[in-house]
Amino acid sequence: MKIVNSKEVSVLVSGPFNDPFDYVLEYENINLNVGQIVLVPFGKRKIVGIIIGDGTKNIPKRKLKTVLKVYDLQPIPKPSIELMNFLASWYCVFRGLILKMILSPIEAITSPDYEKLYKSNLLNDNEINEFKDIKISKKRKIVLDFLSNLNIEKSQFMITKHTGVSKAILKDMVQKKLILERKVFKKVNLNHNLLKNSEENKKNYDFLNLEQKLAVDRINKSIINSKSDCFLLDGVPGSGKTETYFETVRTCLYQGKQALILLPEIVLTPDWEKRFFEKFSFAPLVWNSEITKKKKKIIWLSSLNGSAKVIVGARSALMIPISNLGLIIVDEEHEQAFKQEENIRYNARDMAIYRSTRSSVPIVLASATPSLETYYNAKNGKYIHLTLPKRATGATLPHVKLIDLTIFPPDKGKWLSPLLVGEIESKLKKKEQSLLFLNRRGYAPLSICNSCGDKIKCVNCDAWLVEHRSKNILVCHHCGHSRIFENICMKCGVKGQIRGCGPGVERIEEEIRETFPLARLIVLSSDTMNNHKILNDTVEKIKNNKVDIVIGTQMIAKGHDFPNLKLVGIVDSDVGLSGADLRASERTFQVLQQVSGRSGRHSKKDEDKGVVLIQTYDSKNPIINAIAKNNRNEFFDNELMSRQYANMPPYGRLAAIILSSKLEKKLETFSLELLKLAPLFKNVKIFGPAPAALYFLRGRFRRRFLIKSDKNVNIQDVILNWTRKINTPNHIKLTIDIDPFSFI
Ligand code: ADP
Ligand code: ZN
Numbered sequence: 001m002k003i004v005n006s007k008e009v010s011v012l013v014s015g016p017f018n019d020p021f022d023y024v025l026e027y028e029n030i031n032l033n034v035g036q037i038v039l040v041p042f043g044k045r046k047i048v049g050i051i052i053g054d055g056t057k058n059i060p061k062r063k064l065k066t067v068l069k070v071y072d073l074q075p076i077p078k079p080s081i082e083l084m085n086f087l088a089s090w091y092c093v094f095r096g097l098i099l100k101m102i103l104s105p106i107e108a109i110t111s112p113d114y115e116k117l118y119k120s121n122l123l124n125d126n127e128i129n130e131f132k133d134i135k136i137s138k139k140r141k142i143v144l145d146f147l148s149n150l151n152i153e154k155s156q157f158m159i160t161k162h163t164g165v166s167k168a169i170l171k172d173m174v175q176k177k178l179i180l181e182r183k184v185f186k187k188v189n190l191n192h193n194l195l196k197n198s199e200e201n202k203k204n205y206d207f208l209n210l211e212q213k214l215a216v217d218r219i220n221k222s223i224i225n226s227k228s229d230c231f232l233l234d235g236v237p238g239s240g241k242t243e244t245y246f247e248t249v250r251t252c253l254y255q256g257k258q259a260l261i262l263l264p265e266i267v268l269t270p271d272w273e274k275r276f277f278e279k280f281s282f283a284p285l286v287w288n289s290e291i292t293k294k295k296k297k298i299i300w301l302s303s304l305n306g307s308a309k310v311i312v313g314a315r316s317a318l319m320i321p322i323s324n325l326g327l328i329i330v331d332e333e334h335e336q337a338f339k340q341e342e343n344i345r346y347n348a349r350d351m352a353i354y355r356s357t358r359s360s361v362p363i364v365l366a367s368a369t370p371s372l373e374t375y376y377n378a379k380n381g382k383y384i385h386l387t388l389p390k391r392a393t394g395a396t397l398p399h400v401k402l403i404d405l406t407i408f409p410p411d412k413g414k415w416l417s418p419l420l421v422g423e424i425e426s427k428l429k430k431k432e433q434s435l436l437f438l439n440r441r442g443y444a445p446l447s448i449c450n451s452c453g454d455k456i457k458c459v460n461c462d463a464w465l466v467e468h469r470s471k472n473i474l475v476c477h478h479c480g481h482s483r484i485f486e487n488i489c490m491k492c493g494v495k496g497q498i499r500g501c502g503p504g505v506e507r508i509e510e511e512i513r514e515t516f517p518l519a520r521l522i523v524l525s526s527d528t529m530n531n532h533k534i535l536n537d538t539v540e541k542i543k544n545n546k547v548d549i550v551i552g553t554q555m556i557a558k559g560h561d562f563p564n565l566k567l568v569g570i571v572d573s574d575v576g577l578s579g580a581d582l583r584a585s586e587r588t589f590q591v592l593q594q595v596s597g598r599s600g601r602h603s604k605k606d607e608d609k610g611v612v613l614i615q616t617y618d619s620k621n622p623i624i625n626a627i628a629k630n631n632r633n634e635f636f637d638n639e640l641m642s643r644q645y646a647n648m649p650p651y652g653r654l655a656a657i658i659l660s661s662k663l664e665k666k667l668e669t670f671s672l673e674l675l676k677l678a679p680l681f682k683n684v685k686i687f688g689p690a691p692a693a694l695y696f697l698r699g700r701f702r703r704r705f706l707i708k709s710d711k712n713v714n715i716q717d718v719i720l721n722w723t724r725k726i727n728t729p730n731h732i733k734l735t736i737d738i739d740p741f742s743f744i
Contacts, residue, residue: 008055035075235388237597257326287313444500
């Protein structure tokens with residue numbers, strides 16, 4: 001008889017719960033750890049959860065339900081659990097919901113893949129001969145020979161790979177009882193043929209320039225000593241940041257540890273993967289929105305069991321339970337894409353820093369245009385600031401010039417100044433490429449009826465519909481609503497009077513086609529490049545000089561290295577400058593700097609230096625001037641001063657409460673009731689409830705509170721104590737956004 005012990009454990013289940021529940025766990029002699037994944041009964045359902053400690057003993061044992069199953073997997077590592085706890089409390093969300101993200105895809109746990117194992121059913125050659133009526137064909141003999149060691153089972157994969165026989169033959173041999181089959185759970189174990197020889201490694205390191213080497217050495221020290229230092233790897237585009245952090249990843253692998261690289265989804269291109277492969281001779285495990293569940297299962301399981309070496313992914317990759325983490329890289333750390341704006345609002349970069357401290361591993365934030373918060377932390381010594389001041393290829397920085405549109409305006413009905421057109425023409429003559437940047441998808445951002453003046457709006461949102469002429473539709477960029485563009489005003493009924501106002505990339509395309517009908521043209525925006533393959537093919541085309549002029553949205557701003565691109569024209573640098581939100585100028589600066597960095601990345605001589613032309617109606621604007629004079633730090637310092645003056649982050653704290661409902665009147669009443677309960681503290685200021693900038697979004701009305709406090713205030717507590725004073729009716733959704741990025 002089996003000896004069964006039992007004890008009470010506290011289990012956090014995945015779902016909208018903050019507190020764990022007690023269960024009884026019956027076990028034989030398993031060594032149980034916190035983080036062990038279990039299946040428990042929950043009401044009428046069964047839910048997956050993790051053991052987070054001993055039972056509370058608040059409920060008598062006989063009343064407790066019993067754990068149904070302990071999964072045969074490594075426990076969720078402690079730093080992941082600590083991250084879950086911290087993230088939940090920082091962003092005011094349920095712990096169980098974060099756990100759900102950690103245990104995703106759940107199928108990796110609940111429906112593991114099987115593998116078939118075979119062994120021979122025959123003792124020796126004599127026995128084979130006894131199977132008189134079964135012909136031992138050549139192929140069958142090969143299999144039997146391969147399985148000649150009768151004590152060793154071999155997997156289907158191994159047998160088919162080494163003998164070349166098909167699965168059908170194995171199946172047939174099982175039926176004829178020549179071999180025996182057994183099904184087992186497939187243990188994921190990724191045997192990357194890891195590192196090249198040390199000569200190769202040395203070559204890679206020797207290739208780096210002095211600044212790169214200093215950076216690598218400094219980071220390596222922290223990897224080897226398991227120190228959770230936070231580095232800012234700060235260098236102009238093309239200064240060799242990627243090359244630098246690749247070398248630190250190598251060190252991490254040498255230490256026998258796993259590396260996590262977080263990238264904004266749009267930077268995670270096949271191009272990047274190719275580059276990684278060329279360096280390391282194995283493919284990194286890529287985790288993004290396009291990969292299949294099957295791949296996700298493999299990545300998740302191999303991260304947990306430690307066999308995955310390098311995991312690279314968009315922000316949700318931070319949640320993967322990596323057991324033996326040695327290094328975290330966050331590339332393009334300033335990117336807004338790291339902040340998730342729906343469901344659980346969290347910033348993966350900030351949480352990655354927290355995770356690095358819990359795992360005692362260094363983290364590298366790489367950027368050419370760090371976020372102001374990061375710049376501030378590096379400046380005051382909280383982060384270690386590593387700089388790569390020049391382009392690694394030895395290329396010169398591009399020559400940046402402003403085009404004052406008040407003096408050199410475009411022809412009537414056009415958007416490009418003759419100066420810019422002239423420069424494109426000269427590049428075409430020299431067979432060099434030009435890039436025109438405009439961060440606006442579609443043909444025109446606004447359509448107006450000339451007859452009645454009506455501006456065409458979305459039915460679900462307080463936003464204009466954008467004409468996409470290539471598809472002949474009007475689209476809402478907020479909710480995706482679209483309809484066919486018929487050029488009849490819905491308001492006054494007059495035909496043929498709807499006119500597009502302002503340019504989008506399609507309109508610039510039209511203008512270029514008219515001016516340079518022979519030029520080979522491509523538009524790069526999320527509309528034309530809607531999957532990785534198209535994007536990859538297009539990038540290759542540009543690299544191979546099959547394109548003369550590229551017109552692109554901010555999709556083109558990052559990552560790519562186009563050797564023959566010598567001119568960047570910024571069509572409308574004033575977009576974004578007028579935005580009222582906290583980060584408008586910082587963001588504009590970042591985008592303009594990134595795009596400018598595409599120009600002349602490989603030009604070594606002064607005479608073929610890259611050129612950047614910036615069109616503006618506001619030539620005195622400090623952002624544009626900072627770009628033109630390559631004066632980033634001065635611009636950042638001024639920006640910091642104004643933040644300090646306003647007690648804004650990074651000097652103060654900021655949070656938002658967003659209320660939304662389909663019922664406008666009731667929403668207003670509720671928001672005023674909430675206002676009446678607002679706490680009165682000297683160091684906390686509450687603004688609102690104001691109609692959100694997008695007052696009507698996806699069919700819901702929206703109001704916002706903005707909460708601003710001194711740095712030392714626990715703003716989460718203030719907000720929770722406040723919002724808990726009132727019951728939120730079912731029709732209202734109340735969202736708390738800590739450290740908001742978006743103010744719409
Ligand atoms: P970043 O990430 O800063 O934009 P990359 O690492 O992509 O820069 O490097 C830009 C280009 O310079 C790449 O083509 C890369 O191979 C090359 N490069 C990087 N480091 C060096 C170096 N030390 N010497 C020569 N070329 C380099
Ligand atoms: Zn809409």
